[in-house]
Amino acid sequence: MKLVFATNNLNKLKEVQALVPPQIEIVSLADIGCTEDIPETSPTIEGNAKQKIQYIKQNYGMDCFADDTGLVVDILNGAPGVYSARYAGKDKNAKANMNKLLNELTGKENRDAHFKTVIALELNGKQKVFTGICEGTITLKEKGQGGFGYDPVFQPKGYTKTFAELPLLEKNKIGHRGKAVQQLIKFLNS
Ligand code: IMP
Numbered sequence: 001m002k003l004v005f006a007t008n009n010l011n012k013l014k015e016v017q018a019l020v021p022p023q024i025e026i027v028s029l030a031d032i033g034c035t036e037d038i039p040e041t042s043p044t045i046e047g048n049a050k051q052k053i054q055y056i057k058q059n060y061g062m063d064c065f066a067d068d069t070g071l072v073v074d075i076l077n078g079a080p081g082v083y084s085a086r087y088a089g090k091d092k093n094a095k096a097n098m099n100k101l102l103n104e105l106t107g108k109e110n111r112d113a114h115f116k117t118v119i120a121l122e123l124n125g126k127q128k129v130f131t132g133i134c135e136g137t138i139t140l141k142e143k144g145q146g147g148f149g150y151d152p153v154f155q156p157k158g159y160t161k162t163f164a165e166l167p168l169l170e171k172n173k174i175g176h177r178g179k180a181v182q183q184l185i186k187f188l189n190s
Pocket of ligand 1: 009067068069070071084085086094097147148149150151163177
């Protein structure tokens, strides 16, 4: 089976490709010649994931899946949440986003947070949604070189390392995207 993963994010592509069995061939947006920025204007993570698959279906006529992810911080009333990518500005700069987050949390004792990934699937005229959540805390400073986005400041529950310090395999096993992808694979195999 060939399925478009509606992302231009090579890190996401790498994470998902590491999880799917070889009988599911993942095709990227670049592979189908889609280089435009797909609109993400919904006020919810679910809404954005659905918006991406609808865009691909309408403009390219292909079955696909898309993920949208947000970092939800309890003491910030759920921010940055659906606005995680543009938290510090529209250029979507990961370093600036992390700096802003660490500044917002200065002096705060409760640093509990979770990542939420929603994967939306468009297949044979039907839509399905899969959700993955990973609980953790925001560290006091950036740690680690791996991963992407907010990984250097997110420490999953039960671990002493950030996602940026953990191997991809480990992040995929316990992480938000990995959990959502496992459900997607189960559905595709059913
Ligand atoms: P989006 O799902 O690409 O819209 O991502 C929203 C924001 O969350 C961006 O700033 C991403 O860099 C960040 N993000 C998405 N997934 C992850 C992850 O697995 N780890 C860390 N940051 C992430």
